[in-house]
Amino acid sequence: MTVYGIPNCNTVKKSIDWLKANQIDYEFHDFKKKGITAQKLNEWCKVFGWETVLNRKGLTWKKLSKEEQSAIDNQEKAIAYMIENTSAIKRPIVEKNGQAILISFDENRYAETLG
Template sequence: MQIFGTRKCKQTQKAERFLKERGIDYQFVDLTQKAMSPRELDSVAASIGGHHLLMDEESKAFQKRGMAWMEYDPREELLEHPELLRTPIIRKQPKAMVGFDADQLQELIG
């Protein structure tokens, strides 16, 4: 199981706490240190229904770039600017989820 996120993200912290409380091992990938590979991004996007669902439209990066009024390729933007990703991204092959939802995470764990 992997969690992609940032140390400052409150939702990522909630997901980590949730897994730790249940004794579930996971690998944390800090997106400020290491971006997702194109293959990882595509795998997660396929699992959740598309790259556009990974875009954090409420992020400062999205607002600062004025993306609400732009036409863009979500995949390309997310690969170039990982700060646009919604976090946490939680992956347990072959499934994934975005954001923290305790019920959804429990279902992902199985």
């Protein structure tokens, strides 16, 4: 299992704390340090939709002007933006056996999916 995110994100911390508490082994992929590929983002968009993968609640998105935000209106543009600004990726994203299965953190969803 791989957890993708950035270590100082509170949602990522909650996810990792839950995994540790439930004794579930995982590998952490810090996309601030290791980056992320367009291929991986496309896979996640296929599972969750690009509108979900793009974090519109974070500071990175909110720093954009309304014009810049409205210009990111499709998956291709969203992926280009997320590659340049990895903080704009909703996190964490959890993969099991190479397949994205969870996005963000919800204790009930984690228990259902990984319990």
